[in-house]
Amino acid sequence: MSPIENINIGEVQTKELSLMYSYEDLKREIKSSPIDYLELHKLQIKVGQLGEAYVYEQECKKLAGTKYISEIDESKASDPKNGYDILSFTREGELLHIEVKATTGKEETFYLSNHEYQTAKRMKESNMNYAIYFVKEVMSDNPKLIKIHDITDNEEYNFEEMNWKVTRI
Structure with missing residues (x-):
């Protein structure tokens, strides 16, 4: 059996150390790659659907044992004209319109x-x-659900206008 040779790691090229990419190589590749906006949009849609599924399950848990559990309507998410994603209820039976927002971070x-x-x-x-219902860390084992009941008059949130609709006249 031959002895293990001591190697000064500073003298070895990064490519020799890794069968994959080095951090710097991978970072450089990502920065130089064009963004595939279609794939990004598809991922955002999936994250949104995941958030909606999570909120639906939470609403089912909340309404367990009530007659309202079978009345929860998550099909609202399929029609953006509604302005909300899930039609649910309070435990007292009042209608609750829920807009779901989700993020992986x-x-x-x-x-x-x-x-x-x-x-x-x-x-x-x-x-x-x-x-x-804002779901943070939606991909984790323990997503964080924040319920915002009046976004129109809430000092905890700042609004910043981001888009403009432009139409030729």
């Missing part, structure tokens, strides 16, 4: 369309229950 930021904001505002003016 820990960030405190989500995007709300003008239509969703106007829906929240209109429902508040009509004394209807509208809430945003």
Whole structure:
């Protein structure tokens, strides 16, 4: 049996140390690759659907043992004209319109369309229950669910306008 040779790691090229990419090589490759916006959008849709499924399950747990559990309607998410994703209930039987926002990270930021904001505002003016359920770390074993019951008048959140609709006249 031959002795193990001591090697000065500083003298060895990075490529010799790894069968995969080195950190710097991989970072350089990612930075130089064009963003595939279609794939990014598909991933965002899946993350949103995952958030909706999580909230639906949470609502089922909340309403377990009530007659309202069978009334939860998650099909609302398939029609963006609604301005919310899930029609649920409080345990007392009041309608609850839920807009779901989800992220895989820990960030405190989500995007709300003008239509969703106007829906929240209109429902508040009509004394209807509208809430945003923000699911953080949706891919983790323990997602964090934040319930925001009045986004239209909430000092904990800052609004920043991001998009403009442009139409040729």
